[in-house]
Amino acid sequence: MKQRIHRIIAWTLVLLMAFGGTYAFAATGASSGNADSAVKIIFPDTVNHWSQRYVAKLAALGIVNGLGDGTYGAQINVKQQEIIAMAVRLMGAEEEADKLSNMGTSLQVSDWARKYVLYALQEGILDPSEELKNNGHINWGERTAKREWVAKVIIRALGKDQEAKESADRAASFKDNHDISADALGYVNVAVDLGIITGTSSNEFLPLQSIDRAQTAAIFARAEQYLPQSEAVIKGALTAITADTLRVRDESGQVHMISLGNSTAYYRFDADKQILKSDLAVGQQVYVVLRDHLAVYVEVISDREPTESIFGQFERVDTAARIIKIKIDGQEVEFELDENVAVIDVDGRGSSLSQLIPLSEIELKKSTLSSRIIEIVVKDKPISKRSSGTISNINPEEITILDEETNRLETYPLVEQVIVTHEGKSLTLDDLVISDEIAYRVLNGFVTEITVTAKYVEPVKGTFEGFNEKKTTIFVRNEEGARGYDLAEDVAVHIEGMVYATTNDIFSGDILMLTFDGNGLVRSIKVENRNVEHLQMLELVSVDENLEFIVVKVDKAPRLLYLTEDTILEAYGLEYPVSELSKYITEKQRIDVVLSGEYVQRIKRSEGYTGKVKDYNPAARKIVISNPAIGDLSLNLSPYAFVQIINQSSTTLSDVKIGDEVRVVLSPEDLLVTQIQVKRTLKHTIETINATNRMITALDENNNKRYLSLNSSLAIHHPSKPYATIHDLSAGQIVTVTYYGSSAESINILDYKFGTVEHADRLYQNLTVQTHDGQILIIDTSKNFELTRGAQKIEISALNPGDRISIAQDHEGYTLAQVVLRQMKIINQVESIGEISFVNQMGEVEKMQLAPDVIVRAGNSKISLNDLKKNDRVYVYVVNGVIYEIDKL
Structure with missing residues (x-):
């Protein structure tokens, strides 16, 4: 398609015909001697009208002009032939239409409009079968255009007829969708998708309402971006502003010096009225319409130059050569800097190239127009801190530490002359070993000082010989002889198959493996030679x-x-x-x-046994329980037998059901069952822990306080550890506690997973969840399952696909599920070491932990944490204080 012709006289002649009346001609620059005053784009009736920017743009392009009285006529309805003329001119096809002026058409139109209508019929912008219905050809050109008809014309003019056909079966989002004609629906949908046509403030489209000149100007001005750019238009990044010129760099990299005049009009994409030239700023994207090499219309179409983001680790910058070097996936890459490059620090404040610190994580914003870096955003500086932890790995270049404060592995490079000391004496890196406990200093991302607070002691294996009288020292013998080792106060004993072993369970001749804490005290004893x-x-x-x-x-x-x-x-x-x-x-x-x-x-x-009720007859005083270790036990009930169930004060023998897991307690004399303790698992929140007395207080779901004594019969189960101790528990932690009757049997630490509901099958009582790391969980909800939303218990039928859900399971499969409700937050900044901070309305900053594989999205697309900016609004999904998913708004 050819570019439209920008001849002032030709435009005005056409416009005179297009709007049928007395119109003002625009004088040429030659006749006036002043090109600055030759083009009128602002009219008396558009000065305070919402359509001013659209009308000014089209007038600058020569698509519209004013009436004979000097006004634009914003509220005058537009005729069908006028819409077609404007569409053809917008397409830049006026020269081609001129060739058709001597041909005829069955549609009744004014002579001046014939060539435009013929061209529209030839190019498929008009469909004769649609226009000729019900004598539609009569007085066709003088009919006022309807909104849905204009949508059809403009979408076809843009060459998007196929997209409209594909959208014809999709309902529009307007309340009056049912009023839109079937053959126009697809075109309306595409026009709305492209942002060309909008509805009313009450969300109505009004498809059969006549369209006026103001509305038409808005539609055609928005549509212009989807057509080939006119030779009179320059689009690009604003690189310099002077009193009478603009310097604009277009997408090909060419720089244009554009002259400004007294009547140059300035606009913004988000404002209807004019702005001042002083509102322009370097770096903005602008759209400029020229007449005789002078800007008549300037619109800021974006406050930022279009860029692509590049993430990496800062290496160095050459300010003289305007080159920055960063490391991406271990490879050094260099980029050219724009002369006006901006540097933004992690707190969102301006900075400079000289303040960039090596090893900083940065985002380079490269102009897609010039391929130069126009902005550098520091996402994360190498941290400077003092902390302590345990060495997990070390080599001459870097050290990995399990940090005591964050409980995470942190890796840092080492400075060449790192200072290493222990008890006031200087050491070398070679003196450090894995599991040494250290205090350390990080300066700008490098470890500069290491102080060994406790040297790692190799485990000792040997044969148990005994304890001292107070049981504070253990003696073992190996090939190096017999030796005593002092015990830590909370020494743990592990014996395969024993629920909770103590030092009393260690026998002479046992083969032991002793491990030590940082102070050289025995912290665990494992018996290796027996089950x-x-x-x-x-x-x-x-x-x-x-x-x-x-x-x-x-x-x-x-x-x-x-x-x-x-x-x-x-x-x-x-x-x-x-x-x-x-x-x-x-x-x-x-x-x-x-x-x-x-x-x-x-x-x-023998006082009692655990097992599953296989057969039960309270009237006959008989019960059969099945125990995996000893098989089926047939027992008689005492005349005084009773049932005990936690949180159930009143019970009868009939409360026991076949399939229940129970513990039966026997009378010492005749081995009759005196108690049937039914197994129940309850959710508890740990309130306090006394490691010395091995006592725990917890609150159950009814806020009843429970006192749990960690004796030899009360086990702690961890989902990922073979052995668990009191130190795996913490105040505020949610656990499940398994009871037989009113006696606690085990404390069960929960394994948490976060995911999305795929399907809730009420018939088969199955819940399908996809975890955020891609696993598919199918959960049996028929037993040992609890689902809540907030504080309210709900059924799985209340779940919807896409709901976020937290799944917590103990080692026996007891499941606590909770719908995770999203929370709206305002980003402060992405912190180092797996944290993010938010700011509330009071300006207070709140830090929260991120899951190692946290998902970050913008719409349906995954993005990086580094794409989050200060003051971004986000939804977060939080489980136990840890963020698993972030949705950027």
Whole structure:
């Protein structure tokens, strides 16, 4: 398509015909001797009218002109032939239309409009079959144009007929969508998508309403950007402003010196009225219309030059050569700097090239017009701090530290002459080993000082020989001989198969692995040469008079088990030496034992068993429980048997159901069931922890206070550790606690996952969730499942696909699910080491932790954390104080 012809006389003649009346001619620069006064783009009736900018743009381009009385006629309705003439001129096809002026058309139009209508018919802008319906050809040109018809004409003029056809089945977003003709709907949709046509403030399109000259100017001015650019138009970045010139660099890199006149009109994309020339600023994107090499219309179309972002680590800058070098994925890359490059610091304030610090994470904004860097944004400076932690890895170039404050691995480069000391003595890097505890200083991202606070001690393996009298020192023997090691106050003992082992469970001859804390004290003891076996309901056949062994029946066969002086006797919840055995257990009674090999660690009279109810008849006083270790146990109920269920004060025997997991408590004399303790798992919030007394207070869901004693029968289960201790718990932590009756059996630490609801199947009671790391979880919601939104419990049927959800599961599969509601925040800045800060309306700054694989989105597109800017508004999804997802608004 050819460029439109910009001849002033030709424009005005055409415009005279196009709007049928007496119009003012625009004088040429030659006739007036002053090109600055030759073009009128602002009219008396548009000075305070919303359409001023649109009319001025089209007048500058020669698409419209004023009426004979000097006004524009903003509220005068436009005829169909006038719309077609404007569309053809907007397309720059006037010269081609001139060739068709001697041809005829069945549509009744004014003589001056015939060539435009013929061209429109030839190019498919008008469809004869549509226009000729119901004698539509009669007086066709003089009819006022309707809004939906104008949408059809302009979209076809832009060459987007196919897009309109593809959008014809999509309902428009307007309240009066039903009033839009079927053959116009697709065109209206595309016009709205392109931002060419908008609805009313009440969200109505008014498809059959006549369109006036002001509305037409707005539509055609918005549509102009989708057509080839006129030779009279210059678009680009504003690089300099003087009293009478603008310097503009276009997308090809060519620089244009543009003259300004007294009547040059200035506009902004977000304002209807004129602005001052002083409102222009270097770096803005401008749209300039020229007449006789003079700017008549200047519009700021963007406050920023179009750029692409490049992220990397700052290396150095050559200010003389205007070159910056950064490292991207380990490779050094250089870029040319614009002479007016801006530097923005992490706090959003202006900075300079000389203040850039090596190793800073930066964003370079490269102009897509000049390919030069026009802005440098410092996203993250190398930090400077003092902290402490444990060495995780070290080499001559860098060190990785598990930081005590952040509980994260942090890696830093080392300065060439790093200062290393221990207890006042100088060391070298070679003296440092993994697991050394250190205090360290970071200066501009480099570790400059390291002070060893506790040297790492190699683990010791040996054979247990005993403790000192106070049990504060343990003695082991290996090839280097026997040696004693002092114990830490909270030393942990690990024995495979034992729920909660203590130093009392370590026997002579055990092979031990001792590990040490930073002060050289034993912090954990692992017994490596034995597994623990639990046997229940064994018949005690006989006891050796010297208490060296006992004989029991296992699967109806006798078995010899050895006693030692370290064997512990349990009776009524208390511990006694094995020498007291005859006081509490007699032959023919049933016993439970804990074995290591053939040696008895613990022994007690059988008092109760856990298992799943396999059969149950309260009337017949019978219960059968299935225990994985000892099989099915058929037991009789005592006449006084009762049921105990946590948080249920009133119970009957009928409260027990087949399939329930229970613990049955037996009478000492006749082994009848006196209690049935039903297993329940409850959610608790830890309130306080007393590590010395091994006591925990917690609140259940009803705000009842629970006191939990970490004795040998109360286990702590961690989702990712084989052993867990009291130190894995913290105040405020949510856990599940498993009870048999009113007795706590275990504290279960939860494994949290964040994801999106894919499907909630109410029929099969399954919930499908895609976690933020891409896993698919299918959760059985029929049992041991709790779902909440805020403080309210809800059913899975209340969930919708796309809902964010937090899934917390304990080691037995008990699941706590919570709908994660989004929170609106205002960005302060992305902090270092996995944190982000926000600012509230009071100006207060709040820091929050980021998940290691936090998802950041803008609309449907994933973006980088570095794309977030100060004062950006975002939605965040937070689980236990950690942000898993950020949606930029």
